[in-house]
Amino acid sequence: MIEELTTVTIHRKTCHIYRKSDSKKGSISENHRLPVFYWGIGGGERASAEAVVSYLKKQAPDANFLLTAYESENWNDDFSPWAAPAVFGKEGFGGKANDTLKWLTEYCIPYIEADKPEIARFSVGYSLAGLFGLWVYCECEKFAGAVSCSGSLWYEGWLDYVRKAAVCRDEKNYIYLSLGDKEEKTRNRRMATVGGNTRKVYTMLCENQKNVEGVLAWNQGGHFSEPDVRIAKGIDWILRHFDV
Helix, strand or coil: EEEEEEEEEECCEEEEEEEEEEECCCCCCCCEEEEEEEEECCCCCCCHHHHHHHHHHHHHHHEEEEEEEEECCHHHHHHHEECCCCCCCCCCCCCHHHHHHHHHHHHHHHHCCCCCCEEEEEEEECCCCHHHHHHHHHCCCCCEEEEEEEECCCCHHHHHHHHHHHCCCCCCCEEEEEEECCCCCCCCHHHHHHHHHHHHHHHHHCCCCCCEEEEEEECCCCCCCCHHHHHHHHHHHHHHHHHC
C-alpha cells in the first residue's frame, strides 16, 4: 500500500498530492476507474489538506483515490467565473476562473494523471472555490462531478448561468452540495440568498438531470464552521457512491 502527501510546484502553483492505492484489496484494474479529486485551496493551506487526508484515512480506509489540493494566491480572482462587484469589504471579483481552468486542463491534469489508468475527475471547493468547482463541472465535460461545500452560490448571475448551462452527460455523474444551517441567516442581502440558490442549483443539476446522483447535505453552524470536515465529508460521499 502507498500513502503519502507530497508538495510539488506545477507550472507556478503549489500543489499537495495524496495518493492512496492498494495492490490487493480494492485495487484498480482495467475495469475500474480511479477517482481523482482536484481541490482549490488558499495559499499556505497545506494543513487543510493534511486534515482532510487524516479524516479520509479513518472514514474510507479501503477506498482508492487521488487528491490534489492546489493553492490560489488570489482567491477572489482565481475562483470567480466572471467579474463582479464586492459584496462585503472593498475587494471585488476579477473573473479569472478561465485562467484557473486552463491551468488545470493544460498543466495540472496532465502532470497528475500521466501514469494513471482509467480515471473519473471531480472538482472540489469551499466557499468561492465551491462555486468554482460547480462552474468547472458545468464548463468541462472532463469532470464527472463536483463537491461544493458552503459554495458562494449567492454570486451575481450564478442562477442564470446554471439555467443556461444545460449540463447533460451520457455517463453517471455525482454532485455533492452542502451548506451550514446558519449561512443564509445574514443581514447581507446578496449573501442571504445562498440557501435558496443552493436549493435551486440542487434541483437544476441533480433532480432535473438524467444520470446524476446528488445530495444536498446540511451542516450545523455558519460559513466558517469546520470547513475541512465538510470537504472531507463531501469527498467521502463521492467515494461511497461512485460506481467504478
